[in-house]
Amino acid sequence: LEKEEDYVMLSDIFPTGWHATELAGLRAGESVAIYGAGPVGLMAAHSALIKGASEVFVVDTHSDRLALAEQMGATPVHATGDEAVQKILDLTDGRGTDCGCECVGYQCCNKHGHEDNSATMNSIVASTKATGGIGVVGVFVPQDPSAATDLAKEGKMPFDFGSFWFKGQSIRTGQANVKAYNRQLARLIHHGKASPGQIISHRLSLDEAPEGYKNFDSRTPGWTKVILKP
Structure with missing residues (x-):
């Protein structure tokens, strides 16, 4: 079957990446920072480029995955935490991106390599402009008994709500309704506008x-x- 491997990605990964950009409210001509260069993050980058984003930054510390992001046409940011935020601010002349997509979830790690469920969420608030939209498709759980801290065990985190509120940002979260996107994404594949199988x-x-x-x-x-x- 022609493009079979592209269509296979409609089962979950491609719609979830697309959903991240929908939750963030990304529009053509806008910039976006995507935290996480796993399959979902890469599909969010692919989706953003299809939608006509002006700049797409992908943040991660895995060189092989960032290389894929760069091949897609995104700008790789090999950093985490404050360093990642500063790099994005430098690349956007201090403005920050119009939108942000969190594609890692509660198992994200801080700059020391230790699991820290707040790392990406606080970074994405810092690197997204005032009034910007943030879409979260990375999984965050209500309980995580094996977590390193008591707060994380209860599915909670030290979130910089003050900066989030002061910047007037919005956050939308949740699991992707795959079937709601499949028809339109299948058409993009059919007409050669999308190639999710590249990952x-x-x-x-x-x-x-x-x-x-x-x-x-x-x-x-x-x-x-x-x-x-x-």
């Missing part, structure tokens, strides 16, 4: 599935997205 790194048989999950769990460099072929 696929490995094609495995069903017998090789355990290997794929092992590398996924270990976050092995180079393993971006795997498809299984019976």
